[in-house]
Amino acid sequence: MEINVGAVISKYRKQKGITQQALADFIGISKASVSKWETGQSYPDITLLPILAAYFDVSIDKLMAYNAQLSAAEIRRVYTSMKHAFETQPAETVLTSIHNLIRRYYACYPFLLQMGLLLLNHYDLLPGDSLETKKKTYVTEALQLFVRVRQSGRDLQLTAKAVELEGYSLLLLNRPDDVLALLGEYVPEQLPADSLIAGAFQQKGDLQRAIATSQSGLMQDLSLIMSQLTNYMTLLGKDPERLKTTYQRGQAIAEAFDLVNLNPAVWANFQLAALKGFAQQHQTESVTTTLQLFVRVMATTKFTWELHGDRYFDAIEPWLNQLDLGPQTPRVTGHVKQTLIEFVLNNPALKELRKEQPIEQLLKELEQIKARE
Template sequence: MKIGRIVSEKRKERGMTQQELADFIGVSKASVSKWENDLTYPDITLLPLLAAFFDITLDQLLDYHSQLTADEIKRIYQLLQNNLVNKSGEEVLHELRRFVRRYYSCYPFILQMGLFILNHYDYFPSVSDQEKADVYIDEARHLFLHVKKNTKDAYLINQATNYEAYTLLALKRPDEVLTLLGQHVPAYFPTESLIASAFQQKGELDRGVATLQSAIAQYLYVMMSGFTNYLQLLLNDFEKFKTTYHRGKVVADTFDLSHLHPIIWVNFQLSAAVGFAQFEQRDKVEEILTDFSHVVAKLSLPVELHGDAYFDQIESWLAQLELGQQLPRKSENLQEELFAIVLEHPVFIPYHNEPFYKKIETLKEHLNE
């Protein structure tokens, strides 16, 4: 709290001495001096009297702000991510919980703290991996519930509901997911087309272009994530699995996804490689994992969202996202984590002696030097 500075500033604005303020409040001059030099705080019973005397609110007296700006939320999220590098997971978790208590009524912030837990709980302390997942995923779920129950913002309610469903799925409670979201995909109304048309009518063509570019980029990311998940549902149907992979790859190659959004591309390729390995398609496994290793090795860390020559007007959209251009998951150790998936997944055990697999092991060791 900066109460000492506030008291000093307000007293001087009134042209009062410390003694005059002390006489009015009913304390000693030494007490006022200690407040202003941040040696002690006023007794809690004196705070309403001080606020009334200076004609300010208690929040103004304490210099307390319950709401954070979008930029402040991004900075705190980034701060916590950075602290994972040089602090223990326990310390970062303590910091996060302290922030949550302080800004418990800032619902956009609470939503992001729930996401931070989901994206980084593997850094936090626990007895076992399963216990860790259950404990921290449920902690995130309660943050999303808090947002959903208390905010009046329809957009935040929708986000919190979707994230709550994600946590329920992670906790293996599928019936609750279906109860929460329903059993059919809702019809989608493309509001971005209306926004772009409105800009066009106003003669603001650049903003209309930027609107539709950002929408198409999002559709692309969602579509590729859909392909990634769909592949895992087709492990009993090789022909449809193969067709789905090829169609997804055509889309990815068309939009140069390995450069535009390498993380989504990598997830798609890993999903495909796991499936082809189960179908014992050795040539496809080698082709995909070799390509995968080349892309992962060239990742520029930390990974940030960005546009390209086609999506050349999406920077303003990226800037206004909850986390801006940064990824929700800490990306400094991303290369090592991605290689670990390939080198530790049991489905790839039959390939451990293959020359291409040995090259991947060597590449990982080289990156760790």
Template sequence: MEINVGAVISANRKQKGITQQALADFVGVSKASVSKWETGQSYPDITLLPILAAYFDVSIDKLMAYDAQLSSTEIRRIYTSMKQAFETQPGDAVLKSIRNLIRRYYACYPFLLQMGLLILNHYDLLPGTSQTAKVTEYVNEARLLFVRVRQNSQKAQLTAKAVELEGYSLLLLQRPDDVLALLGEYVPEQLPADSLIAGAFQQKGDFRRAIATSQSGLMQDLSIIMSQLTNYMTLLKDDPNRLAATYQRGQAIAKAFDLATLNPAVWLNFQLAALNGFAQQDKTDEAVALLQEFTHVLTATKMPLTLHGDAYFDAIEPWLEQLDLGSQSPRVSGQAKQVLADFVLQNPALAKIRTLPVVQPLLAELKQVSGHR
């Protein structure tokens, strides 16, 4: 990621067949200065860059080996590197690296989108005096990146993602009127692209690609419907019958697709929403049964979390590989597991449940997962 101007100067000088002294004479510096540039001991003064670029007949960006755009592979590599850095470096050091990268690639809109997502997924690990202060600073920082992408990108798909993430950021910032102004008050009608793509492959006689496309669409739809049910249950604390019905339907879907194994992160969040609702409604037996199942799956879930197929979704690997982040989890896996455990250990709504004798062994397991003693 460093500017490698010295190597470019050296390569261009040798291509022209001139000596370090000849270049030094033209630019007006010593031969030792050119030597230091080429060995990386120092950089040319910024005022000399136009002269050097003109001499070699290249742009300043090319002279500095700088490209304002990154490939999808490079973006994924940087995201992974920054995500892993949270496990070995303090939050302020990681934040400095992220901000430096953003400044360097401020015109690479796919990259800005992923850096905003990186900040959203890890703002709790960044420096700050309180969780509220972190949300105010870092979620808004991510939001501004999404705004830039929305306003400047010429790619419709990228702009659509930016709009959705901007809306999510505004919701975290507790700006509901701005969310509605951005997204509207009604869910827009959608024509699923996966069905059209699968149909196109079918017409071409490529049934393998048609099946793979349909599977990838189903995989996404499964995660979306379970997430929607999860969010819906958070609205039903005063409606016991509807909460129970919603949980039963979601649980049936999860069981049918073996979601606890296929996508444990989605399944665990679904269970937590139901657990919180049943606890608030004093449905102790249901809450305890949920907590037992939740603890078993969370403890058994292997890290790092990744997206994957199974015997039913057996053709989705190419789709997973082309995703912005590939099959990796967007958040540090160890931290994700800790957050889920801490929800049970610290949520005030579960205080009564935590006092029950039958729950104590489960809490001990969760404390081990979370790192608490």
């Protein structure tokens, strides 16, 4: 944490129109001590801070140029900086920076929420002996941040996000009873706020804002239903027909909205879940069809790993820009294609089918694509 108290003392002293000697006489120290403060050679003794603050009629935090709260734009900049740091700095250095920032802004609840999200999305890149150890360590740390936000935050939307992320963290830590105790056993009824906001803009005669609001709601609903279908497929290991039907319906939605270009992360998770399920059930034909699509997209599509609209969702930019992290994705996006390809190549169920044609050839093509990335 950088302390700029000397520069602040110099500023307030000059505003007050007094000399270094006059300030020194009031405090009861030497002029040389004041000079060293203002040039950054030394800092005032902690016992002098209340006296200096009272003399200049400011708070101690203001005297030390410290603000416990960050703006939304500052939080976004810090998150972006930390995300990029994973690609340029040692993991130990990044972790130290994260911990220092958390301590410094421990009373800034929106910031704590984003630091918890940062830990959730990158625990595999942080120091640790094994992936399981990393998950337990850093997801637990993120969980503690979410609990603090839930218990101490006063903003209802913020605490609602904290509850959801707390539940997700508990699930990652294999604590199902705690998830149910936190969230309940049934999905709560929801009144879609986007429809209400759009209706309000329509009543005001602002049709463009109404359209933009509806588009942002549709965009979120699209990502949500595809994520729900992805999760649902993981539950259908003993129901091949329902798995196949679920994939077909989800794929129809993905094609209708050009999801591979609109939101490649959601598209990829959906395809990988289907591929894993089909492989575990030894549905060779479905594995081949899904793998062919995956290979073709990996070979021909240049993904944009930021949230964005398209010709259909052409009014959502203001909504994207006001998100906590703006249009950026929460996860480091470097080498994403390689990570997706490795997931397929290292899938044990697919290894069992590797000798099947044309699965063997498709996996070889994936290896070649990975080598080019």
